[in-house]
Amino acid sequence: MDTQRPGCPIEYLNIQIKGSNEEKRSMPFKRSRYDKRTGFSPNNPRQQLNEATPFIDGSAIYGTSKTWTDCLREFKGGRLKADNPYKKIYEQFPTNNDMALPFVNYPTTKLHMLRPVSRYFKIGNRQGFENPFLLAISVIWFRWHNYIAHNISHSHPEWDDEKIFQAARRKVIAYQQKITMYDFLPRLLKIDENLNTYEIPKYTNEGGSRNVSIYNGYRSDINPAIAQEFQSAAMRFGHTIVPPGIWVRGPKRQSDCNWGFHNISLHDRKYKTRAIRLCNQYWNSQNKLKNMFDSVLRGMASSLASMEDTIMEPDLREFVYGPLEFSRRDLAAIDIQRGRDHGVSDYLTVRKTYCGHMDTLCDYKLKGNKDIVRVHLI
Numbered sequence: 001m002d003t004q005r006p007g008c009p010i011e012y013l014n015i016q017i018k019g020s021n022e023e024k025r026s027m028p029f030k031r032s033r034y035d036k037r038t039g040f041s042p043n044n045p046r047q048q049l050n051e052a053t054p055f056i057d058g059s060a061i062y063g064t065s066k067t068w069t070d071c072l073r074e075f076k077g078g079r080l081k082a083d084n085p086y087k088k089i090y091e092q093f094p095t096n097n098d099m100a101l102p103f104v105n106y107p108t109t110k111l112h113m114l115r116p117v118s119r120y121f122k123i124g125n126r127q128g129f130e131n132p133f134l135l136a137i138s139v140i141w142f143r144w145h146n147y148i149a150h151n152i153s154h155s156h157p158e159w160d161d162e163k164i165f166q167a168a169r170r171k172v173i174a175y176q177q178k179i180t181m182y183d184f185l186p187r188l189l190k191i192d193e194n195l196n197t198y199e200i201p202k203y204t205n206e207g208g209s210r211n212v213s214i215y216n217g218y219r220s221d222i223n224p225a226i227a228q229e230f231q232s233a234a235m236r237f238g239h240t241i242v243p244p245g246i247w248v249r250g251p252k253r254q255s256d257c258n259w260g261f262h263n264i265s266l267h268d269r270k271y272k273t274r275a276i277r278l279c280n281q282y283w284n285s286q287n288k289l290k291n292m293f294d295s296v297l298r299g300m301a302s303s304l305a306s307m308e309d310t311i312m313e314p315d316l317r318e319f320v321y322g323p324l325e326f327s328r329r330d331l332a333a334i335d336i337q338r339g340r341d342h343g344v345s346d347y348l349t350v351r352k353t354y355c356g357h358m359d360t361l362c363d364y365k366l367k368g369n370k371d372i373v374r375v376h377l378i
């Protein structure tokens with residue numbers, strides 16, 4: 001999903017800052033774009049626009065339109081275009097954005113100035129350069145596509161570029177769906193691995209052959225669009241699990257896990273570091289990543305996420321995005337205000353609407369669910 005562009009003309013719903021010296025100041029907040037045919041009366045509430053598809057369809061890997069996808073392609077061997085096609089796939093990065101694809105491009109935190117969007121790679125995710133860890137995921141998907149395309153072109157030498165590309169893309173999207181539905185979601189929701197809750201076919205990996213039975217549960221009468229409650233609240237649970245940074249790790253040594261200092265170069269200067277702090281890296285991602293991709297990946301695989309709770313790290317609460325954007329913004333406040341902008345109701349009403357039978361605040365208290373009570377009271 002992507003609802004992050006402001007409307008035109010821009011409407012502000014700035015957030016008042018309470019506090020002794022700050023009384024007259026407010027945190028800037030732009031209202032979301034919306035369908036201009038809505039928002040005239042309570043019977044026709046404002047409907048914000050999702051500018052990406054609501055499906056798990058790899059649009060963060062390939063872009064949300066054919067034009068965008070074409071800009072990423074090499075048009076040879078079904079591959080996405082790499083910076084250096086003669087390197088091994090596991091050493092490649094996407095090619096540079098020489099055609100100025102319109103990525104989101106805030107001022108970088110350290111230089112305090114806007115820099116050209118052409119300094120970025122060409123990837124599918126418009127927001128993909130926000131931090132190096134998000135960008136690392138895009139690079140992995142890019143390499144995975146090229147690896148699969150390479151395998152397909154070897155097993156089907158008679159296929160042309162288009163056929164290989166589409167076959168590889170279908171496989172990559174299937175991997176993304178599998179990881180989301182069978183690996184990530186059950187662990188997040190702590191449900192059993194049979195996934196009975198979802199009415200989707202069981203995924204087995206028995207005897208090395210992957211096997212998913214045919215899904216008969218598709219219902220064309222269900223609107224697949226992203227719900228406001230999901231966009232403005234539920235899916236933003238992720239903001240509480242973001243850690244303040246990631247450790248970097250060198251290649252494994254016999255004696256230890258190599259958590260030592262690592263050399264990095266940033267803005268033409270050399271540094272030694274053991275970890276990358278999130279708030280220093282916003283919109284600076286590519287530099288950091290190109291110099292130490294494997295160390296960042298090893299670090300990501302070895303660092304813990306923060307707890308899923310009602311607490312956000314200061315990197316998100318006070319420094320979004322770094323020091324340049326006005327007095328810095330607070331993502332917790334923005335999330336709450338976005339809920340108001342999109343007209344999301346309070347927690348208990350939403351639960352009642354979706355589950356049909358939701359308990360009152362007293363029931364929550366009886367069940368001892370302090371967190372939920374706190375959220376409601378805020």
Ligand code: HEM
Nearest residue numbers: 001002003004131231235236237238239242320334335338
């Ligand atoms: C470094 C980590 C992250 C940063 C800096 C960040 C920052 C932001 C910002 C600034 C927004 C726009 C807020 C607004 O104006 O309404 C946003 C939106 C959002 N974030 Fe995050 N976020 C991060 C991680 C995550 C994670 C881990 C998840 C979920 C797993 C997540 C889910 C969302 C969702 C669903 C939206 C709304 C997107 C849309 O409607 O286009 N974010 N985030």
